[in-house]
Amino acid sequence: MIEESDFEPLAGDKQIKDVCLRLLAYREHSQKELLNKLALRGFDAELAHPVILELAADGWQSDLRYAESYARFRILKGYGPLRVTYELKQNGIAAFSLDDIVQRESADWLELLQKVYSKKYNQDVVLKRNEWAKRNRFLLQRGFSGEMINQLFNDLAIKLE
Secondary structure: OOOOOHHOOHHHHHHHHHHHHHHHHHHOHHHHHHHHHHHHHOOOHHHHHHHHHHHHHHOOOOOOHHHHHHHHHHHHHHOOHHHHHHHHHHHOOOOOOHHHHHHHHHOOOOHHHHHHHHHHHHOEEEEEHHHHHHHHHHHOOOOOOOOHHHHHHHHHHOOEE
């Protein structure tokens, strides 16, 4: 007769699960991040993937929780929608709406853009072309769209010298 104890998980499965739980205890991770970190530790992706799916089914891992946590962190650091969305895609999160998180942290993207701009630059209303370009590049690198930046400059009545 076959008993339940005959179906013990492989030692590798237990080790993979232990590593994943330690990582998840520290902070949220996407499934892709967990797979990458396990690969760096020498675990086979074919063995690791089912364990990660099991952890997700049990509620230990959630790509949605990870995306919300990561996006909130990056938005509070002053990064815009393009940058945060790109970084989430790099970490295996393809479809995710940032608007709810932004509305909880600030009124909207333009308000966040205004905060980022004000923190870095004084409120000069007349700028030389290269200073305007420098400020524009900074905001683009932060992940704000050209339309948003133009809207900000219009709202602040910034003119070129």
